[in-house]
Amino acid sequence: MRDCRQNLLVFCLVVILPVCMGVTRPAGLNDVTEVRHWSYDDFTRVVVELTAAAEPELHRLAANPAAKRPERLYLDIPGIWVGRKYSEPILVGDGLLQDVRLGQNTLQVTRVVIDLQRYGHHKVMVLENPHRIVVDVFGSKKRSSRSGRPVFNGKGPRLAVGLRSVNTVIIDPGHGGRDPGAIGVGRVREKDITLRLGKKLQTQLVKRGFNVKLTRSTDKTVSLEERTAFAEGAKGDIFISLHANAARKKSLQGIETYYLDASYRPNAARLVARENGITTKNADALQRTLGRMRVSEASIHSSRLAHDVHGELISGILPHYPGVQDLGVKKGPFYVLFLSNMPSILVETGFVTHRGESKRLMKESYLDLMAIQIADGLEDYRKGILSVASTGVQAQ
Numbered sequence: 078m079r080d081c082r083q084n085l086l087v088f089c090l091v092v093i094l095p096v097c098m099g100v101t102r103p104a105g106l107n108d109v110t111e112v113r114h115w116s117y118d119d120f121t122r123v124v125v126e127l128t129a130a131a132e133p134e135l136h137r138l139a140a141n142p143a144a145k146r147p148e149r150l151y152l153d154i155p156g157i158w159v160g161r162k163y164s165e166p167i168l169v170g171d172g173l174l175q176d177v178r179l180g181q182n183t184l185q186v187t188r189v190v191i192d193l194q195r196y197g198h199h200k201v202m203v204l205e206n207p208h209r210i211v212v213d214v215f216g217s218k219k220r221s222s223r224s225g226r227p228v229f230n231g232k233g234p235r236l237a238v239g240l241r242s243v244n245t246v247i248i249d250p251g252h253g254g255r256d257p258g259a260i261g262v263g264r265v266r267e268k269d270i271t272l273r274l275g276k277k278l279q280t281q282l283v284k285r286g287f288n289v290k291l292t293r294s295t296d297k298t299v300s301l302e303e304r305t306a307f308a309e310g311a312k313g314d315i316f317i318s319l320h321a322n323a324a325r326k327k328s329l330q331g332i333e334t335y336y337l338d339a340s341y342r343p344n345a346a347r348l349v350a351r352e353n354g355i356t357t358k359n360a361d362a363l364q365r366t367l368g369r370m371r372v373s374e375a376s377i378h379s380s381r382l383a384h385d386v387h388g389e390l391i392s393g394i395l396p397h398y399p400g401v402q403d404l405g406v407k408k409g410p411f412y413v414l415f416l417s418n419m420p421s422i423l424v425e426t427g428f429v430t431h432r433g434e435s436k437r438l439m440k441e442s443y444l445d446l447m448a449i450q451i452a453d454g455l456e457d458y459r460k461g462i463l464s465v466a467s468t469g470v471q472a473q
């Protein structure tokens with residue numbers, strides 16, 4: 078009975094509605110479920126959520142002042158049906174984007190048009206689980222205090238990563254809410270460990286004079302692009318994502334620290350898949366996609382940050398817990414790192430599937446020590462950046 082009703086509903090949605098609108102939807106297409114956007118001082122993120130994977134083509138179209146047409150970006154998404162679901166533009170009006178419009182360009186292709194008010198550069202990412210396309214548009218914008226309307230401050234982008242001082246640290250406790258992350262011995266959940274450690278790390282960093290923001294401070298679901306959009310919006314100088322590992326081989330244990338790299342590393346496929354919310358099968362494709370992209374300037378600093386943090390973690394923990402394995406600093410293609418434009422690392426704090434390590438990760442004193450060591454690592458990095466910056470000033 079329920080099936081019959083469902084079939085009828087599907088029939089109405091798929092066949093009757095489009096016919097009423099004068100267009101028949103071809104079979105086998107997928108849908109747009111949601112369009113979201115976030116605005117920050119110098120960038121805007123648009124996310125188009127789909128019911129299935131799609132490969133968008135992005136184009137940029139120059140402004141046409143005679144036709145009063147603004148500069149625009151448009152994405153053609155084959156295999157997606159949007160029909161007339163978005164008959165009105167989605168207004169943004171933040172000084173960078175005017176609006177986002179969606180329409181059925183051909184029977185097989187949905188077009189997403191982003192009308193721009195200002196343009197610097199853009200970045201497009203295709204993510205999974207749920208399937209979505211993320212478009213970041215960068216450019217400077219500023220709101221006028223008198224009118225409240227966005228105006229442009231005429232300044233260029235933020236200082237180059239290497240010249241910025243390190244004030245604001247974004248702590249990203251991995252997973253949360255509907256996503257428990259890895260589940261280990263004694264039903265230990267990764268999302269609980271990362272949140273507890275994240276809060277302890279916040280305390281340690283505040284003591285050291287850092288400004289700290291958490292991507293989540295409760296047990297809630299936060300998408301990867303929300304985490305990184307938050308980091309950019311908060312003008313973070315460093316992004317540190319906290320995780321716990323899992324393995325089929327129960328004897329595996331240890332700490333490893335990752336920074337972004339697109340290099341091909343099939344043996345890390347399972348970890349790459351889990352932390353990106355994709356299937357293992359698709360981890361290879363992700364690695365290949367990232368391999369074609371330009372790795373930003375921030376990644377050079379990420380490598381240094383990873384070594385500073387990992388060095389302090391290992392030197393501080395091993396004397397007290399000789400059983401902990403040093404799995405080293407590694408490179409990995411993680412969306413959460415790629416989507417942020419600041420030096421970013423991902424710390425895998427230990428294996429919840431290892432009996433002893435799982436127990437350690439549940440201990441307050443162990444997490445306290447780990448927080449102190451990570452904070453020390455961030456302090457080492459800050460000192461390094463300061464010395465580079467002051468050398469630069471003297472040279473001028």
Ligand SMILES: [Zn+2]
Nearest residue numbers: 251258320321
């Ligand atoms: Zn994780």
